Amino acid sequence: MSSAWPxxxxxxLTLEYDGGRFxxxxxxxxxxxxxxxVVEEALTRLCGHPVLLVGAGRTDTGVHALGQVAHFDTLKPREPEVFRRALNVLTPPEVTILDAALVPSVFNARRAAWREYRYRVLPRRAASALExxxxxxHPGALDxxxxxxAARYLVGKHDFSAFRSANCQSLTPVREVHRAEWIPMxxxxxxxxxxxxxxxxxxxNIVGTLVLTGRxxxxxxxxxxxxxxxxRRAAGPMAPAHGLYLSQVHYQTAITLP
Incomplete structure (x- = not known):
C-alpha cells in the first residue's frame, strides 16, 4: 500500500488497548x-485532514492488544514523539500509543512476517476479582x-480448518505456525x-480444544x-475473547529511512 498522497x-504506531471497551x-x-x-478521529484532528489507520491485525470485540502495529500517512508531518504524546491525550484511556516512528512509504503494517497471540487462563477454584x-x-487444575x-502438533504448515470459524473469509485455511506452547506464569x-x-x-478455537485435553x-x-x-464441528468450544491478547508483530526487515 503506497502513500495515498504524493x-x-x-x-x-505501536498500540496497547483494552479490547473489552471496544x-x-x-x-x-x-x-x-x-x-x-477512535485513533483515526484523533489523528484527523491532529493532521487537519482525514486519516486512514492500517493495522497489522483486526482483533475482535473483547480481544486486547499489547503490541498492535499500525501505519498512517499525513501531509502535515511532525516529530514522531509529538504524535505519540498528542494521541495519548486525544484518545481514551483504554488506548495507549507506546511508540511512534517515521517509516518509508513502502512499509505496510499488514505485511508482517509473523504475529504472536497470548491467551491467559487462571486455573484455580476462585475467580479473580481484579482480572x-x-x-x-477455569475452576480447577489443568494438565x-x-x-x-497436543499443542506441538500445531507447529508447522498445516490446514487449520478444524479451528476455523464458519464466518472466516480467508481464501485458504493453510497457515504456518512457528510456536505453540503453554507456559506457567x-x-x-x-x-x-x-x-x-x-x-x-x-x-x-485452539485454546478451547486444548483445554479439553488439560481437563x-x-x-x-x-x-x-x-x-x-x-x-470444526468435531473440535472443542471456542474460548472467550477476554483472555486473548495480540502480543507481538514482527517484520522481516528493519524499518529504516533512507
Missing part, C-alpha cells in the same frame, strides 16, 4: 466504538504437560502461539484426529 509522510479493532458504522475509529475481564477463569503434548498459564497469519477465531476429557490422540480431520 509527498505524504508515513508513520508507524467493538473490535476495525472501523464500523457510525456510533460503534472501535480502536481504529475478571482479562483472563479466562499443562498434556496440553503441550505465576498462578496463570499462558498459551503463546506465533504464526505467519491467523484464521478468524483460530486461536480461541483429561480428550486424549492427545483425539486432539490429533480432530486437527487432521479438518471438521
Amino acid at each position: 509527498g505524504a509522510t508515513r508513520y508507524r 467493538f473490535g479493532w476495525q472501523r464500523q458504522e457510525p456510533g460503534t466504538r472501535t480502536v481504529q475509529g 475478571r475481564d482479562r483472563v479466562w477463569h 499443562l504437560d498434556a496440553m503441550n503434548r 505465576g498462578e496463570e498459564i499462558h498459551f503463546v502461539i506465533r504464526a505467519n497469519a491467523f484464521l478468524y477465531h483460530m486461536v480461541r 483429561g476429557k480428550w486424549s492427545e490422540e483425539r486432539f490429533v484426529t480432530v486437527f487432521t480431520g479438518l471438521d
Whole structure:
C-alpha cells in the first residue's frame, strides 16, 4: 500500500488497548466504538485532514492488544514523539500509543512476517476479582504437560480448518505456525502461539480444544484426529475473547529511512 498522497509522510504506531471497551479493532458504522475509529478521529484532528489507520491485525470485540502495529500517512508531518504524546491525550484511556516512528512509504503494517497471540487462563477454584475481564477463569487444575503434548502438533504448515470459524473469509485455511506452547506464569498459564497469519477465531478455537485435553476429557490422540480431520464441528468450544491478547508483530526487515 503506497502513500495515498504524493509527498505524504508515513508513520508507524505501536498500540496497547483494552479490547473489552471496544467493538473490535476495525472501523464500523457510525456510533460503534472501535480502536481504529477512535485513533483515526484523533489523528484527523491532529493532521487537519482525514486519516486512514492500517493495522497489522483486526482483533475482535473483547480481544486486547499489547503490541498492535499500525501505519498512517499525513501531509502535515511532525516529530514522531509529538504524535505519540498528542494521541495519548486525544484518545481514551483504554488506548495507549507506546511508540511512534517515521517509516518509508513502502512499509505496510499488514505485511508482517509473523504475529504472536497470548491467551491467559487462571486455573484455580476462585475467580479473580481484579482480572475478571482479562483472563479466562477455569475452576480447577489443568494438565499443562498434556496440553503441550497436543499443542506441538500445531507447529508447522498445516490446514487449520478444524479451528476455523464458519464466518472466516480467508481464501485458504493453510497457515504456518512457528510456536505453540503453554507456559506457567505465576498462578496463570499462558498459551503463546506465533504464526505467519491467523484464521478468524483460530486461536480461541485452539485454546478451547486444548483445554479439553488439560481437563483429561480428550486424549492427545483425539486432539490429533480432530486437527487432521479438518471438521470444526468435531473440535472443542471456542474460548472467550477476554483472555486473548495480540502480543507481538514482527517484520522481516528493519524499518529504516533512507
